[in-house]
Amino acid sequence: MESTQTAAVEQDEAPIPAEAIVVPERGFTINRKKALIVAAFCWIGFAIMVYAVTHGMTGNFDERGLLSYRTGEALGPSGPKLIFESVRDVTALGGVFLRNLFALVAVVALLFLKLRREAFLYAATVITGWLANTGVKLLVGRERPQIVPHLTEAGGESFPSGHSFSAAVVYIGMAIAFAALSKNHTVRYTVIGFAMALSAMVAWSRVMLGVHFPSDVTAGWLGGAGWAFLAAALFYAPAKAAADSEAGKKIGPRTP
Template sequence: MINNAPDIHLSQRAHGWRIAPAHALAAAAVCWFGFAIVTFAVWTGKSETLDSAGLLFWRRGATLVPAGPPWLLEAVRDVTSLGGVLLRNLFASGAVAALLFLRLRREAVLLAATIAGGWIVNTLVKLAIGRPRPLIVTHLTEAGGQSFPSGHSFNSAVVFIAIALAFAAMSPRRSVRWTLVSLAIALSLAVAFSRVWLGVHFPSDVAAGWLGGAGWTFLATAILHRPAKAVAAGADETLERMTPGVNSRADGPRC
């Protein structure tokens, strides 16, 4: 006897939970309001004092080297690499593939759309502001392009929080879902903090980047859910027409 009940149960409960649209929109509104405040401060030059103090806070001596043992620098570089283009895209691709393997197509489409949209939003804002990178301290890692908002901060918030929300749908327990989202927030904040520690971004860059990335993720979760569901449903119908009988096992257990 072949029993597919666990697989069915996973599919049903995974599609039975999502963050409430009202909660997602409220979180997005808070984040984007914070983003607007930071952007206004940067645009009017009101952030300069705090930005300089933030960059110099953990620097010591005439050469302004970071405080702490040598291994700490390597550890911070490792953390910042988690928000880099290569690892970030590997995590995102692996998550989308895993969701498709689990037949959670709605979550996979929503995750891919959220990440792609976030990259576009961050790029447009960078081009609009055009802020150069800080020259107050030595850069301790390679960094190019415009400084505001921090791409590492913005995109790591998008990728990690969106992945957490997608996989949180697999658990009926609120504590598990909160743990996943909290860990994603903490990890993306660590990436943001590392950019200032390494001297390649002002504090306002990473604050705006993280707030914008989190804000976009929650906004996309609310507004892109229905389009993602429609795309996933269309893909299911196409697959059923191409491979009749293959997905019939999802209708119930077989012997």
């Protein structure tokens, strides 16, 4: 038995020597003043959408948006099946399972990179974002659209879109956290811009599937993006204090 196990690990060549992996400097912060400015613009846009929806000003915008992806008397999805499957894949990124899974993996990755401050900050952003989304849902209580057939199951209130709000919080918040890996502004803006575009795609996929009005996803995305930037500014000090505490230092890999 012993000889068999030895034979199983023999090599024709010498083992490759271990090499030290040098992790670049990290822990850079975003400009909290700029984050507050972006958050303010997003929340102003959100407030405008709430006013427009509650005063019946979005009817034409909502109808045109819902019909833009439909064709024929049955109002089925237009274009090849590949587009429809892609829309379903994109919308899944904003679903409860995948977005929470990615958020959890991101927190673990930040801890392994010894970015405890960013890990605490991101966790706080996601948790409070969920609470904020739940509260905002109660403001309007709008029913889901019935203009076109729904192409996926959806329940609950329609305004604002929970998929859109949560996707913006999770992915933009994640990009802000990982921006701490680079002090290059171009890199940071690119990462955050990509997250904003990805979350916007998740938002519009809900319209293409017929389960949300365009005004629902516009407000949801603006609210979620606004929350991600607001949390990055307001929760920075508490997250830093928690990461620097004795309990916080025990979380994550130990330094040999």
